[in-house]
Amino acid sequence: MRITVIGTGYLGVTHAACLAELGFEVMALDVDTEKVAALASGRVPFYEPGLEELLGEQLAAGRLAFTTDYEELAAWAGPGAVHFVCVGTPQQRGEYAADLTYIDSAFDSLARAVAPHGPCLLVGKSTVPVGTAGRLATRIAELAPEAELAWNPEFLREGFAVQDTLRPDRLVIGVRSEAAERRLREVYARLLAAEVPLVVTDFSTSELVKVSANSFLAVKISFINAMAEVCEAAGADVMQLAEALSHDPRIGGRYLVPGLGFGGGCLPKDIRAFMARAGELGVDQALAFLKEVDAINMRRRARTVDLAREQCDGSLLGKRVAVWGAAFKPNSDDIRDSPALNVAASIHLQGAQVTVYDPKATDNARKMFPTLTYADSALEAAHHADVILHLTEWQEFRDLDPAVVAGHVRDTRVIDSRNALDAAKWRAAGWTYRALGRP
Ligand SMILES: NC(=O)c1ccc[n+]([C@@H]2O[C@H](COP(=O)([O-])OP(=O)(O)OC[C@H]3O[C@@H](n4cnc5c(N)ncnc54)[C@H](O)[C@@H]3O)[C@@H](O)[C@H]2O)c1
Numbered sequence: 001m002r003i004t005v006i007g008t009g010y011l012g013v014t015h016a017a018c019l020a021e022l023g024f025e026v027m028a029l030d031v032d033t034e035k036v037a038a039l040a041s042g043r044v045p046f047y048e049p050g051l052e053e054l055l056g057e058q059l060a061a062g063r064l065a066f067t068t069d070y071e072e073l074a075a076w077a078g079p080g081a082v083h084f085v086c087v088g089t090p091q092q093r094g095e096y097a098a099d100l101t102y103i104d105s106a107f108d109s110l111a112r113a114v115a116p117h118g119p120c121l122l123v124g125k126s127t128v129p130v131g132t133a134g135r136l137a138t139r140i141a142e143l144a145p146e147a148e149l150a151w152n153p154e155f156l157r158e159g160f161a162v163q164d165t166l167r168p169d170r171l172v173i174g175v176r177s178e179a180a181e182r183r184l185r186e187v188y189a190r191l192l193a194a195e196v197p198l199v200v201t202d203f204s205t206s207e208l209v210k211v212s213a214n215s216f217l218a219v220k221i222s223f224i225n226a227m228a229e230v231c232e233a234a235g236a237d238v239m240q241l242a243e244a245l246s247h248d249p250r251i252g253g254r255y256l257v258p259g260l261g262f263g264g265g266c267l268p269k270d271i272r273a274f275m276a277r278a279g280e281l282g283v284d285q286a287l288a289f290l291k292e293v294d295a296i297n298m299r300r301r302a303r304t305v306d307l308a309r310e311q312c313d314g315s316l317l318g319k320r321v322a323v324w325g326a327a328f329k330p331n332s333d334d335i336r337d338s339p340a341l342n343v344a345a346s347i348h349l350q351g352a353q354v355t356v357y358d359p360k361a362t363d364n365a366r367k368m369f370p371t372l373t374y375a376d377s378a379l380e381a382a383h384h385a386d387v388i389l390h391l392t393e394w395q396e397f398r399d400l401d402p403a404v405v406a407g408h409v410r411d412t413r414v415i416d417s418r419n420a421l422d423a424a425k426w427r428a429a430g431w432t433y434r435a436l437g438r439p
């Protein structure tokens with residue numbers, strides 16, 4: 001069986017390389033010619049641990065190829081192929097709803113290209129509003145009557161993309177026929193043999209599983225950040241509170257780390273698109289709580305800016321601020337809706353000179369926020385700083401010796417918005433250590 005993957009972003013490249021690793025012949029396509037050229041030469045144009053090595057192995061084994069041409073891809077794949085669509089579904093500019101232009105265009109191009117090549121299975125992996133698959137199935141039936149659609153949402157986390165793809169918590173497939181289910185069982189045979197749970201359902205449920213999973217994760221993070229707000233007001237310690245909660249197996253400790261909150265290309269836009277879709281379905285009240293989840297999350301960014309101002313004696317004007325971290329989370333260079341850069345930009349707007357350092361995301365950050373200053377190391381960013389903001393919890397920052405850092409700054413003040421530095425160690429080295437939700 002030949003497999004193709006449409007869209008070679010964070011999700012698509014990982015999916016293509018992992019399917020090749022599972023033994024399939026795979027061809028991946030993107031409309032971005034530079035991205036395709038980089039991938040074909042063995043370079044992943046973003047940072048994802050282990051992915052470039054896997055890509056190199058699969059290219060060398062001859063199991064993986066890249067193209068920008070839908071006709072070439074469809075002819076190569078032939079009848080009986082499985083085509084996965086992994087293109088972006090970002091938030092619409094100025095709206096909560098998802099922008100479906102890329103997914104509509106990708107399915108249109110794919111359906112037209114596969115139509116002359118006999119029966120095949122088209123599989124959506126992108127995160128979409130409930131109802132999208134049903135709408136696309138009608139369109140595909142017009143353009144490529146022998147092609148069938150299935151939906152197979154993806155749950156990988158950036159930073160763990162390869163391991164999450166090869167050893168997922170579960171597989172979810174939305175299908176309309178036993179033939180489509182059988183085909184996807186063949187694709188995932190090795191994972192199923194390893195007892196990965198499989199949920200076989202309809203289109204709508206499969207679409208909803210994805211957005212409800214991300215909503216639940218967002219709820220957990222905002223819950224603990226709401227507790228952090230209360231802890232700040234009451235003089236309590238949210239880290240100890242979270243630890244105590246985590247011992248209750250009904251609650252658990254994962255996604256309960258308080259701090260600057262969630263960002264990235266998924267959680268923020270997915271809960272907003274979910275609210276927009278619920279509105280269209282006439283059940284906006286059911287998801288009204290997600291608005292509060294979003295608001296709690298955004299208040300953590302504002303609180304960090306306020307704390308920085310407080311630490312700078314009430315005004316950021318003319319102050320030198322070191323920002324450690326630009327990616328939305330460690331082990332990634334993704335800066336989509338990055339809380340760290342959001343805070344850095346706000347502080348810059350209040351008149352501070354902001355110097356940002358991130359181990360992997362500096363190039364991306366520089367393109368998006370060219371007016372900020374960028375450093376090549378954490379210590380260079382800290383040079384003559386009035387305050388250091390720790391905004392993305394890379395291991396590199398935890399490993400720094402606060403006594404050494406103290407030799408570079410103007411004032412020994414640090415704000416640990418990720419609650420990830422060793423507070424006792426920094427205080428022992430003479431620093432004024434402040435964190436969100438802790439005394
Ligand atoms: N990033 C993740 O960790 C992750 C995890 C699970 C699900 N998802 C979902 O997967 C989808 C893709 O996310 P991503 O992070 O990989 O996005 P991305 O922006 O990194 O990649 C999307 C790719 O699609 C390409 N593309 C756009 N239109 C196209 C077309 N018509 N034909 C071919 N290629 C086209 C773009 O050039 C880009 O390379 C989204 O719906 C997202 O919500 C992402």
Ligand SMILES: O=c1ccn([C@@H]2O[C@H](COP(=O)(O)OP(=O)(O)O[C@H]3O[C@H](CO)[C@@H](O)[C@H](O)[C@H]3O)[C@@H](O)[C@H]2O)c(=O)[nH]1
Pocket residue numbers: 127154155156157158159214217221254255256257258259260261262263264265266267270328329
């Ligand atoms: O306790 C926590 C856990 C996470 N975060 C933040 O939450 C965001 C999201 O983190 P994570 O879930 O690890 O990253 P993503 O790669 O965005 O993955 C999420 O979004 C993907 C795209 O939909 C899904 O596939 C994944 O299952 C889902 O975890 C990041 O900004 C983290 O800093 C916290 O603030 N506290």
